[in-house]
Amino acid sequence: MTANTTPLGSGHARIYLDHAATTPPDPGVVDVMIPFLREQWHNPSSIYVEAQRARTSIDEARATIAALIGAQPDEVLFTSGGSEGDSLALRGVLAASRRRGKHLIVSSVEHHAVLDTAEQLERDGIAEVTVVGVGADGRVDPATVEAAVRDDTVLVSIMHANNEVGAVNDIAEIARRVRAKNPHAMVHTDAVQSAAHLGVHVDRLGVDLMTITAHKLYGPRGAGALYVRSGTPLQGQIVGGGQERGIRAGTEDTAAIAGFAHAMTLASERREADLGHERALQERLLAELPARIPMLAITGPRDLAHRLPGNVSCTVGFVEGESILLGLDLAGIAASSGSACTTGSVEPSHVLVAMGMPSELARGSLRFTFGRGNTDADVDRLLEVLPPIVQRLRALSPVPIAEPPASWLPWLAS
Template sequence: MIYLDNSATTSTDPDIAAIALDFMTNRYGNPSSLHHFGMDAYQAVMNARYQAARLIGAPTDSVYFTSGGTESNNIAIRGTALANQAVGRHIVTTTIEHSSVLSCCQALEKEGFSVTYVAPSPETHRIEAQDILRAVREDTILISMMHVNNETGEVLPVREVAEAVHREHPHTLIHCDTVQSFGKIPVKLHELKVDLLSASGHKIHAPKGIGMLYIRPQVPVTPLEYGGAQEGHVNPGTESVPLICAFGAAAEKRLLNMKQNLEQVTRLNRYCRNAIIDAFPQVQILSPEDACPYVLNCSFPGTQSGDLVDALSMRDIYVSAGSACSRGTLSHVLKSAGYEASLVEGALRISFDAQNTTEEIDTLLQALKDLILK
């Protein structure tokens, strides 16, 4: 099998899975229990919180565990909107966000909030900082923008926006979805300067079903669910200790190996990009030159990406036609970026991991030649 769909999900690291299994079968205490068995689980959760916080340079007590990126995004956006509606009811986001952000904003519109959706520039096909800043109003309570786009790898100007907004509109909060950058490229709070940050475990070889949300101290967030005092009331309910500890271990492993992983993936991306350009004169590379190297989006005009994905999967080669959450529909990211229909229809997303090899890319390229140049 050749797996090049790592932006959709990664395999669970066997060492990480072993940690989860240990907490499922041997150390299964409830972290809210006061006996020693419960305290062992409590200490394990606190250690995982430290590991996750360390990866972004956050205070440990400002990190809250969730079920994944979608729940983190919903708590960040809806929770912040509800808690701050006395200040204003306007939100700014972009048209290339993950569906969990866009759908949450659309739901808030039905409840009387107003949302401005900033589209990529027609000239650059990218989100420009000045376009976001022009959308900010006196009643803007939140800006939600991703760090790295999941379909093209575009790195959005989060720091530039955050610095300007905090200077000119200090009451406006900044939320950043870092699901595609957390543990892959450096993500540090002192650099991004955001107030809320979402991340997910299954993009960094932790199991599915676990994520985190950073909330800057003193930022008010209304919980979306009610129950016990777990996770600072932000996300109440008995913690999934096995998944939390797996997430923490995966975060620590990514911190230790980030530099070498990034160097390997950068080499793979460059190799794949150059080989595709050489082999297919008609190809259009839709990922920016300075995109996150974990993602390469390329379009083969005259083809249907869904057909290519199916044909490649028959050869045990796995890539994507876009976001896994889109379930085969045409990319809203590429359409909103202003690309013509033939490019959107023929777009493939190849997403790498440090475990991939140039030999795998050669096999992918030969398969694409067989399918496209026949």
């Protein structure tokens, strides 16, 4: 894969360890897309033969994706990506269920596409939101969700896998409990991070709605899908042209949709190999980081059965994660912190805070996410450059590096 080969002045190739942010498009995906950009660019809603070919390609892509997630083709709505899918699920179900109620349940570690939508819906008086907490490993306890379900609950939205700490939730069990308590409540899952790694079969997960996006699975930016189980109440949020069964208007991006379907097919074919490869890199880094850097805590589930393959998240005491990232970037390594930068101040990650981590410690958060193109040599290089970066930053700290506060100890010991 070409993603890691851009040379840098140091003589080292750039190393990309941020696959949870986006993945490099697979060359085969790009090959599938190019003819749609060069020749078959016609509007699929028109009536001439070229347009009908574009329509057929979209139908084929829909059928491919539907088969891969265990759905019927007309249960797959194309969107622009994960944010739109999440937004449509929450807004669409709430709007279509007004007569039944307005209670919405989300977890505290959802992506902001869900959390901010829920907040906006509540502010506008459209939803009454219950936010369920998570354990110290970032996972949602199905019993907590069950306890939050009420007679007027219309939608429960719990992510399949968390983008920051890689925690994988037992969505099947959550859906089972929700349904047992209120058979009318709908269950949505944001499977944006899990779709590439775990396989996401809608019946096995037991969900009514599911969000996926192409650019996290070696597909293009700008294409995603919302699975909507037949019979689920959903009001369109972008109306006009009547595309996507009148639920999501807008001329379809045939190239991106065809690329998305091909990326999903490749993900399914390569799942076992990808998983083994990413697990091996993940296991090594998870074991070696705490051994090489004092006062470093691994975050997220320790049991790999409950963790996305390829995710290594941690937090480093007495250093800002963003400063470490700048040092890593200079050394040729692209990684992420998981926290959002707002107006110059770095807020600690809402996920780590929801897990109960003291915010001072959460400021040192880092996230490394492996993909198909990474090698053992990338882990070697990270382990070579990261400890001196941390050491240098701690040495520069204006506040003396003291003994860690007692509240940090359970995190540093785990």
